[in-house]
Amino acid sequence: xxxxxxxxxxxxxxxxxxxxxxxxxxxxxxxxxxxxxxxxxxxxxxxxxxxxxxxxxxxxxxxxxxxxxxxxxxxxxxxxxxxxxxxxxxxxxxxxxxxxxxxxxxxxxxxxxxxxxxxxxxxxxx
Numbered sequence: 001x002x003x004x005x006x007x008x009x010x011x012x013x014x015x016x017x018x019x020x021x022x023x024x025x026x027x028x029x030x031x032x033x034x035x036x037x038x039x040x041x042x043x044x045x046x047x048x049x050x051x052x053x054x055x056x057x058x059x060x061x062x063x064x065x066x067x068x069x070x071x072x073x074x075x076x077x078x079x080x081x082x083x084x085x086x087x088x089x090x091x092x093x094x095x096x097x098x099x100x101x102x103x104x105x106x107x108x109x110x111x112x113x114x115x116x117x118x119x120x121x122x123x124x125x126x
Contacts, residue, residue, distance in 0.1 A: 009046070016042050031115040 020042075024034040071077045095101060111117040 012046070013042075025117050028116065030111065030117065 016038075020035065020038045021030070024030045024038065027034070071080055095105075
């Protein structure tokens with residue numbers, strides 16, 4: 001069994017979540033009800049197209065598939081190791097970045113609490 005169907009599903013979920021934020025923001029419905037409605041629609045989409053989303057097979061023979069042969073080359077192996085280390089670091093350690101903690105996360109939480117977003121006007125030096 002390969003992880004490709006799960007990666008494809010994760011990409012669909014990520015693209016949907018981004019589009020949902022923009023659509024709900026444009027409609028002025030950046031709230032729980034709007035997100036719940038769009039996630040129900042997305043769940044129906046996944047159920048309707050589940051065979052197309054999960055049916056991709058990579059196995060080329062009884063001894064395994066292309067997945068194991070792919071990581072015998074050095075560059076894909078380095079990428080896989082780096083991706084695994086980034087995932088492990090994200091799971092083990094809380095975010096400590098100044099930008100993430102003091103600007104990005106708080107701004108998004110403020111937008112969600114007020115059920116709308118707005119531009120942040122700052123003074124520009126000129």
